[in-house]
Amino acid sequence: MFLNIVTLSFKVNIAYRFDFITGIISEIVRAVARIAIWAAVYETNILISSAAPSFSQMTTHLIISGTLVTRWEFQGLIRSIDQSVKSGDLSINLLHPIDYPIYLFAREVGNYIYSVAIVALPAVLILSFWFDFDWPDKFSYGLLFVAFWFVGFTIFFLIACLFGLLTIWLMTAFAIEWLLEALMPILAGILVPLWLLPEPLATLARILPFAWIGYYPSQIYLGRIELGVAWILLVGGVLWVGLLVCWISFLWHRATKQFTVHGG
Amino acid sequence: MSSKIRLAWKLASLGFRVQLQFKGSFLLNRIAQVIAYGSSFGAIFILTYRIGGMAGWVWRELLFLMSFQLLSYSLGAAFCFVQFRELESNVRKGTFDLLLVKPAPAWLYIIFAKFNFDYIGHVCLALTLMAWSSIHLVDWNFITVLYLFAAILNSAALTASMLLMIGALSLFGIRVYYLYVIFFSVLEFTRYPIVIFPLLLQVTVVVLVPLAFMSYIPVAYLLDHPIPIVGPMGGVFVIFVGPLSICAATFVWHRGLVNYQGAGG
Numbered sequence: 232m233f234l235n236i237v238t239l240s241f242k243v244n245i246a247y248r249f250d251f252i253t254g255i256i257s258e259i260v261r262a263v264a265r266i267a268i269w270a271a272v273y274e275t276n277i278l279i280s281s282a283a284p285s286f287s288q289m290t291t292h293l294i295i296s297g298t299l300v301t302r303w304e305f306q307g308l309i310r311s312i313d314q315s316v317k318s319g320d321l322s323i324n325l326l327h328p329i330d331y332p333i334y335l336f337a338r339e340v341g342n343y344i345y346s347v348a349i350v351a352l353p354a355v356l357i358l359s360f361w362f363d364f365d366w367p368d369k370f371s372y373g374l375l376f377v378a379f380w381f382v383g384f385t386i387f388f389l390i391a392c393l394f395g396l397l398t399i400w401l402m403t404a405f406a407i408e409w410l411l412e413a414l415m416p417i418l419a420g421i422l423v424p425l426w427l428l429p430e431p432l433a434t435l436a437r438i439l440p441f442a443w444i445g446y447y448p449s450q451i452y453l454g455r456i457e458l459g460v461a462w463i464l465l466v467g468g469v470l471w472v473g474l475l476v477c478w479i480s481f482l483w484h485r486a487t488k489q490f491t492v493h494g495g
Numbered sequence: 496m497s498s499k500i501r502l503a504w505k506l507a508s509l510g511f512r513v514q515l516q517f518k519g520s521f522l523l524n525r526i527a528q529v530i531a532y533g534s535s536f537g538a539i540f541i542l543t544y545r546i547g548g549m550a551g552w553v554w555r556e557l558l559f560l561m562s563f564q565l566l567s568y569s570l571g572a573a574f575c576f577v578q579f580r581e582l583e584s585n586v587r588k589g590t591f592d593l594l595l596v597k598p599a600p601a602w603l604y605i606i607f608a609k610f611n612f613d614y615i616g617h618v619c620l621a622l623t624l625m626a627w628s629s630i631h632l633v634d635w636n637f638i639t640v641l642y643l644f645a646a647i648l649n650s651a652a653l654t655a656s657m658l659l660m661i662g663a664l665s666l667f668g669i670r671v672y673y674l675y676v677i678f679f680s681v682l683e684f685t686r687y688p689i690v691i692f693p694l695l696l697q698v699t700v701v702v703l704v705p706l707a708f709m710s711y712i713p714v715a716y717l718l719d720h721p722i723p724i725v726g727p728m729g730g731v732f733v734i735f736v737g738p739l740s741i742c743a744a745t746f747v748w749h750r751g752l753v754n755y756q757g758a759g760g
Contacts, residue, residue, distance in 0.1 A: 275549075423539075
């Protein structure tokens with residue numbers, strides 16, 4: 232059933248044939264803006280940290296973290312949970328032979344595969360010809376990157392789902408959506424890598440799960456983290472997944488008791 | 496004319512009263528928006544503060560540019576974004592026809608009946624940051640203050656006109672959703688000094704989609720920074736951009752109305 236939902240979700244996206252063209256243009260434009268900002272930074276030659284990467288590494292980081300791995304619109308998930316709550320459709324999901332959060336995960340995996348395959352990868356390919364783009368030096372880092380990518384998306388989904396479920400109590404998706412948007416620019420380490428953040432914000436951001444969404448996958452891709460440390464970080468990511476799953480299960484359990492449908 | 500202004504005021508104030516029926520939600524949403532934009536600006540602040548600036552712009556100047564862009568965008572979008580984005584579905588469902596038989600112009604109902612007060616948070620944040628960042632940047636006198644007000648009004652008019660023109664294309668049967676996506680992608684460039692972008696993109700935002708007049712050119716003129724392609728005269732031209740863009744939007748809107756044949760049934 233999980234795979235069927237993933238496939239259906241992918242097919243629904245495919246039906247909107249022209250979305251991918253604007254999606255690719257939009258991704259390229261945003262990536263160019265980010266790269267141009269950093270090009271201006273590198274021109275000044277006043278990077279103060281010895282941890283600073285080369286410009287091609289920075290370009291690759293911006294493309295991998297900003298265009299590829301985070302190419303998922305979490306707003307859609309939060310809005311759909313909100314709509315289900317307000318319209319009462321959530322009650323129908325209680326009758327389904329699959330838990331609502333798992334159904335949401337399957338649906339969003341389908342959306343994400345579409346986004347990556349049809350929008351992000353072509354955009355990355357075009358950008359890789361346009362700018363200095365590094366490919367992974369070692370096969371082991373390439374494999375680890377795929378693992379981090381999967382863990383990162385799962386964490387991203389779980390955080391968005393957690394925020395989305397809060398709409399059952401708060402009855403507003405708008406504020407929740409914007410609050411999550413507020414956390415991403417600072418904590419996911421995309422435009423501003425975590426090594427540039429001042430202490431103690433940098434240490435905090437390295438521990439919080441947002442770092443696994445954008446920052447760590449690109450650093451692993453670039454081979455800027457030693458293999459031993461990378462495995463520890465991967466275990467840390469899996470632990471975050473476990474913690475967030477427990478939190479969502481608890482919230483969902485409470486929500487099914489709290490949820491009341493008016494109408495008939 | 497005065498009856499139209501009275502009607503516009505009445506429609507907008509009714510809309511505001513409707514929103515205030517949910518005071519807690521309204522306030523929470525505005526706070527969330529301010530935090531989100533504050534965080535986004537914070538990321539740029541950290542970047543530019545740590546490295547000292549960008550392309551000759553110090554962080555205070557960048558903050559002034561970003562807050563100016565946010566202010567002009569929000570003022571323009573409050574009039575024309577959500578309203579004209581919905582026009583496409585109204586045309587498809589045929590509900591746009593109802594506006595054509597009202598005893599006032601359709602654009603007046605579209606703009607003011609759904610005037611978007613959600614941008615109050617944006618405006619408050621932008622004004623605060625603008626005041627804080629610009630206080631020591633510019634030699635404020637009567638002329639510069641007058642120029643600032645004129646530039647904000649013209650930039651807002653340019654934003655509103657472009658959003659209206661995109662929306663009005665749905666009257667020709669064009670699916671405008673994609674155009675909005677591209678518009679907002681290009682809008683991303685207006686937050687930063689355009690001199691950092693490749694020449695092709697500079698030409699795009701100065702000549703083809705003249706969004707540079709919305710933020711970079713007026714701010715660069717005030718702060719005495721170089722203005723690519725059009726030079727310092729671009730700063731003077733800013734005050735003609737608003738009326739010109741409104742004329743262009745009016746033309747597209749009227750052509751759209753003439754062309755409109757109704758799609759609903």
